[in-house]
């Protein structure tokens with residue numbers, strides 16, 4: 001299948017990778033929590049990792065393995081683990097790989113809940129330096145003798161800063177540090193994390209992968225590019241014969257099994273259905289977003305537009321190099337005197353909601369919602385202005401979205 005196109009592979013993946021029974025094109029969904037072993041030795045062998053199988057569905061189930069196989073295939077990695085939410089994937093990964101006294105370099109421009117979780121890691125004794133990852137020099141300057149990893153998002157939300165991805169990947173490689181990329185904004189058809197030397201990619205499947213705002217999920221994928229044999233935090237019992245699996249094994253045991261953020265079988269199935277149309281949706285979304293950005297860019301009632309596809313975006317040159325499409329997140333600052341709440345209330349078609357990566361176009365006021373817990377100083381550092389609106393562009397006919405903006409602007 002490797003040499004086939006993205007969507008060809010997506011729509012045939014469940015059938016070919018997971019071989020469902022009776023000619024079904026989808027893996028059957030089973031809700032069984034427990035698994036019977038007619039021969040007790042079988043249970044022992046699965047427990048000890050000598051045989052593949054399931055013992056308890058918090059740790060693994062057929063539906064989760066089916067989705068993990070599809071995601072691993074798509075990303076070209078050596079394995080994947082699925083979780084109940086994107087945040088479960090992030091927290092389980094970080095808490096199973098790092099310990100008090102380790103140092104992490106983390107992007108200054110982070111999804112709000114990840115930022116808040118980073119502060120929890122600091123409380124637990126993990127040292128963190130927040131840096132501007134649009135320039136590799138800042139990352140280089142932050143490295144210390146106990147630095148274990150660099151963590152960033154490809155396109156940051158809401159201001160759409162693009163990380164200096166390949167330069168940071170090369171730096172991590174030379175320092176033997178993990179390079180962790182939250183790839184929620186740019187799924188594998190838009191961005192190849194292997195090409196910038198990522199070690200692990202973490203995604204919220206809730207967003208573009210599932211795509212329809214009806215299911216939560218998260219995943220971590222190992223690209224196979226990191227040499228785990230030099231990573232001292234892997235516990236002795238997880239150092240099996242194949243060192244490419246060390247990181248995932250520790251995350252699966254300490255992160256998924258012990259912390260318990262398991263994806264339900266129905267959700268795994270719903271995500272795999274959404275995933276089939278990933279390319280169709282994201283191509284339309286990227287096209288729509290660029291057209292809306294161009295319209296807003298010259299509008300007198302908008303003082304700034306943040307979208308990596310615009311030629312005057314500060315990292316447009318990076319986005320053009322790394323991404324096949326500029327993503328579906330676009331933010332704008334309304335002109336002085338236009339209140340973001342009143343403006344959002346004037347939009348009819350665009351939905352005021354906190355989500356992204358949906359088929360529908362969504363918008364929300366940024367400073368008073370997702371950055372409500374941050375101080376004015378923190379918001380300033382992240383480039384979040386008080387009159388900023390974040391949009392997640394959907395797959396509607398773009399003329400209808402532009403018309404909705406026209407009628408809303410005409411009221412101010």
Ligand SMILES: *Cc1c(COP(=O)(O)O)cnc(C)c1O
Pocket residue numbers: 085086087088111114153157182184185203204205206207216217218356
């Ligand atoms: C939404 C999001 C998350 C968290 O995912 P959930 O599935 O909502 O838990 C993490 N990172 C980014 C960039 C996100 O947009």
